[in-house]
Each structure stands twice: as structure tokens, then as C-alpha cells.
Amino acid sequence: TIRENDIRGHHGASGYGIGFKDADNIEIVGNLLIDNQAGAYLDGIPYSPQGFGRFHDNIFAFNNIGVILMPAVKGSVFENNTFWENVEQMAIQGGGGNANTWLGNYWSDYTGFDAANPPDGTGDLPYRAERLFENMLDREPTLRALIYSPAAQAIETASATFPLMRPQPKLEDTRPRMSPAEIPTFVQFPTQNPAPMWLTALVFTGLALLCGALAFVKPASVIPSKARNPHEASLTAGVPGVSPSARNDTSLSSFEKTPLSGGAMTSSSTPLISVQHVTKRYKKVTALKDVTFVLAPGAALALWGANGAGKTTLLKAILGLIDFGGQITVGGHDVRRQGKLARHLIGYVPQEFAFYDLGVLETMQFYARLKKANPARIPDLLERLGLSAHATKRVGALSGGLRQRLALAVALLDDPPLLMLDEPLANLDARARREYQMLLSALRKEGKTLLFASHRLEEVETLADQVLMLQEGRLQEIITPEELRARHLAEIDLVLWVPEHRRGEALTCLKADGFATHLNGRGTVVVRIPEGRKAHPLATLNECAIPVLNFEMEQVHSN
Numbered sequence: 001t002i003r004e005n006d007i008r009g010h011h012g013a014s015g016y017g018i019g020f021k022d023a024d025n026i027e028i029v030g031n032l033l034i035d036n037q038a039g040a041y042l043d044g045i046p047y048s049p050q051g052f053g054r055f056h057d058n059i060f061a062f063n064n065i066g067v068i069l070m071p072a073v074k075g076s077v078f079e080n081n082t083f084w085e086n087v088e089q090m091a092i093q094g095g096g097g098n099a100n101t102w103l104g105n106y107w108s109d110y111t112g113f114d115a116a117n118p119p120d121g122t123g124d125l126p127y128r129a130e131r132l133f134e135n136m137l138d139r140e141p142t143l144r145a146l147i148y149s150p151a152a153q154a155i156e157t158a159s160a161t162f163p164l165m166r167p168q169p170k171l172e173d174t175r176p177r178m179s180p181a182e183i184p185t186f187v188q189f190p191t192q193n194p195a196p197m198w199l200t201a202l203v204f205t206g207l208a209l210l211c212g213a214l215a216f217v218k219p220a221s222v223i224p225s226k227a228r229n230p231h232e233a234s235l236t237a238g239v240p241g242v243s244p245s246a247r248n249d250t251s252l253s254s255f256e257k258t259p260l261s262g263g264a265m266t267s268s269s270t271p272l273i274s275v276q277h278v279t280k281r282y283k284k285v286t287a288l289k290d291v292t293f294v295l296a297p298g299a300a301l302a303l304w305g306a307n308g309a310g311k312t313t314l315l316k317a318i319l320g321l322i323d324f325g326g327q328i329t330v331g332g333h334d335v336r337r338q339g340k341l342a343r344h345l346i347g348y349v350p351q352e353f354a355f356y357d358l359g360v361l362e363t364m365q366f367y368a369r370l371k372k373a374n375p376a377r378i379p380d381l382l383e384r385l386g387l388s389a390h391a392t393k394r395v396g397a398l399s400g401g402l403r404q405r406l407a408l409a410v411a412l413l414d415d416p417p418l419l420m421l422d423e424p425l426a427n428l429d430a431r432a433r434r435e436y437q438m439l440l441s442a443l444r445k446e447g448k449t450l451l452f453a454s455h456r457l458e459e460v461e462t463l464a465d466q467v468l469m470l471q472e473g474r475l476q477e478i479i480t481p482e483e484l485r486a487r488h489l490a491e492i493d494l495v496l497w498v499p500e501h502r503r504g505e506a507l508t509c510l511k512a513d514g515f516a517t518h519l520n521g522r523g524t525v526v527v528r529i530p531e532g533r534k535a536h537p538l539a540t541l542n543e544c545a546i547p548v549l550n551f552e553m554e555q556v557h558s559n
Helices: 130-141 142-146 152-159 195-216 232-236 311-319 339-344 361-373 373-386 399-409 430-445 457-463 481-488 500-512 535-545
Strands: 007-008 014-022 026-028 032-035 038-044 055-056 060-061 064-071 074-079 082-084 090-094 100-101 273-282 285-295 300-304 325-330 346-349 419-420 449-454 466-471 474-479 491-497 516-519 525-530 551-557
Touching: 007 014, 007 474, 032 038, 032 419, 032 491, 074 285, 090 500, 130 152, 152 325, 285 311, 285 325, 300 311, 311 325, 311 346, 311 419, 311 449, 325 339, 339 346, 361 399, 430 457, 449 457, 457 481, 466 481, 474 481, 481 535, 491 535, 500 516, 500 525, 500 535, 525 551
Parallel strands: 007 032, 014 038, 026 055, 032 060, 038 064, 055 074, 060 082, 064 090, 074 100, 285 474, 300 449, 300 466, 346 419, 419 449
Antiparallel strands: 273 285, 273 325, 466 474, 491 525, 491 551, 516 525
16 A cells, blocks of 8 residues: 655656556555656556555646556556646556546546536546547657647547547546545645745846847837838729838838728738748749739739749748748738738638538538637528538538638638638639639628639639739739730630531631631631621621521630
8 A cells, every 4th residue: 555645756767656567456545646757657457356456536747647557457446536737647558458447536638517506526428538649659659759749739639520530548437526636735845945036037037128128229220121112003002091101011010900891800001911022942943033012901913824933832922831032921920920820811712622521511610610710600601602501511522613612611711801712713614613703702892802813814804903923933013904804815716506517618618708717626616816806707607608506705815
């Protein structure tokens, strides 16, 4: 029997508060085991079938592991103990299951409740130790270096979200206590002269005041002024509330917060996005070179360029997902130093969203938890985006257009002032494109700021105020959608359906009148003409007495 001991501060490879191996009739009661590598290490307890191992009324607190059990520990009883803020409450090392009794213990990570009236001090739900990362630690102790890392948190989030990934519980306590035990009266807390601590505090306070004073009196002349962007006037001209001086002011002090769309806060006088001299290289390839522009709140900017021009790279840089040279701020927040604050202002829709195999409603609830967004917004978003009727469908059963709507709904969960989209209409059919474009247009009218990459002229004409022309990573110029149309839509393809037995005759008739024409794979006649001459081929075929059953126009783009 080990009773009423204060055991603490044991570290190292064998830093156990207490340890037993191959022993019978062990009783550990009323001990305080605190700040050890492991509060207790047990192997082969009890050793014989008639023996016992009893652990009750102990406090295991602030240890790396509360109790380590080897697979041979079977039939022991753990009752009325307190497991308080151990990094891992219990570990089973060496594999195997756990055949011990856990009853009436307090667990600091218990998330249940006591609904009894009056409360009886016992949780109504059992406590289960079923953390996936902890189970991985038990099998591979070297992973302990990743405790509290984003990787460990991601594993636990996945395990909590997807039941298939949840491991078998290491233990189950069917009557967990709701409050910890009191500190035993035998514990003697150390006392010491407080003077050294006061002196240390005074030294650090003095250093802090000195640094603050030096920062306050720093001459303004040593603060570099921001370079003037030759494209800023073009991009922010005509935007209400943006004065010429404000177009180049990206300081946090000038960022006066006002509500936008009833959600996140932004400013009407400061650029929502400021990109200054941004360069990105991948070894010998320059993806972005000295790109500079600003985007005002409520404006809409299209990124236009051929594949490889740098559109997606620029979006990733603004999101803070890649390293780059230069400076980018979103809402006054530097995306490298204050990335979390900057991304809180952004709703991002990639070209293809990789969803988990969940239902539509479950997907929205999952991302609401990740974003810490208000789940009460979910029904309204599903209704507005035409997804309410599909709420119970698996995401994999949705069409491409509906999946893209779901991606937009996820982006809007926390009502960000800025939407960034990477060619959102690229893989949609004509009807889905029109409907999605209408959704974005409505959001634009409500005051959302849009930044999107596109290669479709009709999308740019409908949504954008300005077009940023990228070529081989360089910003060539910023123009209007009208200028883009004049420059990139000199010709169209007119697709004509004529009676099958008269297609050859239609080709001859059109070529005789000077039109460049051919048959396509669908058996239709295609005529390439200047945009202003759409009716001329129809008139020519009418003169040849060839009926036109149907037609459509396809825009010819050149990047």
C-alpha cells in the first residue's frame, strides 16, 4: 500500500512518479502525483488471477501522461481518482486492449453534463478516451514531438468529424465525476522569499518602458514612404469615398471600421487589398514580377491572362498560402504577419473545391465549426444559393454547378467583405454559368468586393469594374471591360444548323460570298466573322434559299 504521498518533478526516460511490474495486491490511495513524465507506470498488475490492483482517491495532475499501462495490466480498478490537465490522461503502450475498471473518476477533458435536479455530481454521459492522435502516440512515441502542432489538431478534428476515423476507446468511465477532488491536507506548498521575483518583474517592466519610449520618439524621417503605384489612379478612380490621398494609404491607423453587408468590418476610405511590388519565383521560373495595385472596398477586379500568366499564384499570395517578395495587406493586415486576421476578411472559391464525402448540410456545419461561423446562417445561405432542396444529398451526387454553389456558400459562411474566386465558371455548362453569374452579380450589388481570375469575356463584362492584365507574371496594364472587349473580341464563330442534305451546298454558298467556313464535329456549319457582321451569313444563305434551322454564337478569345 502506498498512501498519502506527494510525488512530483520526476522527468527523463524513466521519470515515473510510481512504478510497478509483475506484482499482486497493490493499493495506491490518496496520493498526489504531479508534474512527472508519467504519474504511474504499471506492467503485469495484478500478476496472478487471485491478486488485485486498486487505485483510488489519487490526484494525477500536469503530467505528460497520467497513467501508463502495458498490455499485461488487466483486472485493476481505478476509482474516484482525479485526472487533471495531463497532456495524455492514460496511455496503453505496446498495443493490445484494456480490460480494467474505471469508475467515478474526474477527467478535466470531459465534455458531458450533469442534468440531474438537483445535480448529483456525476456526468450523465460516459467519458471515453478515444483521441486518434493519442492512439497514434501510444503506437509511435516519437510523434510526441508533434503534440499541440497544427498536424495533431487536424488529426483530432478529422477524427471528431468523421466517425469512421475514430479509434476504439482506450477506456470508458460510465460515472465520471463533474468536479475534481480537493488538494489533500498533507500537501505542503513551498514558500520562498518573493524579493527575487519582484526584482525580476521590475527589470522587465523597465526594459518594456524603455523600448516603448524609443519607439515613440523614433523620427518620422526613417519610416519609408510607400511607393506610388502608377496603376492606382486607374483602379480606384470613380469609386465613392476613395480620395486620391487615400488610394495610397494602407496604414492601420487610417482603417476606420464600418459595417458592410451586415458582417465583417472594412473601410470605405482605405484599399481593402494593397499589393506592393510582389514577386514570386519558383527556382528559375518567375511567376510574379513586381506586381503592384490596390483594390477599393466595393469594387470588382478581374485578373486576365493566358495560362501561366500568374493569376492563381497572385490569389495564393494574397491568401498568404505561399511565400513571396514585396508586401500584401488585406484590410490593413499584413498577410504574412497577420495572416489569420487577413484571411478572416476573405471568402475564397477555388476552381475545383475538394469536398469530403458528406451531405450538403453536414458539409456546411463542418465548415461552420472550422471557421467558428454562426451556424444560424446556414439555412439562409442554402435557400439563397438554391441548395435547400439538396441539403440531404451527398456532395458526390451534386452536379458541377451545384458543387460550385456549395463552395460559394462555404465562402460566405462568416460573411466576409471580400470574395476571391479562381475561374469559378471554368467547368460549368452554359445554364450553370448564367445562374452562378447572377448569384455573383447580386452579391456585387450588395457591396461585396470581388477579385476573380477569368478567361471568359462575358463574366468580366458582367462583374468587373476593372481588368488587371497579366502576362508572364507581369502587370501589363489595368483597363476597363469595354476596352477588353474591343481588344479581344474582334471575331465570333456563328454556328448554323441547316438541313443535313444541304450542308455541302451551304458551305459552297458561304465561301462564294467570301466567308471562312467549315463543318464541325456536330455536323453544323461554322462561320468566322467580325462581330459586327452577325446577320450577313444568314442573309447569304437566304439568297441561296437554304433554310437555317437554328444558330448560336461562340466568342473567339485571344489572350
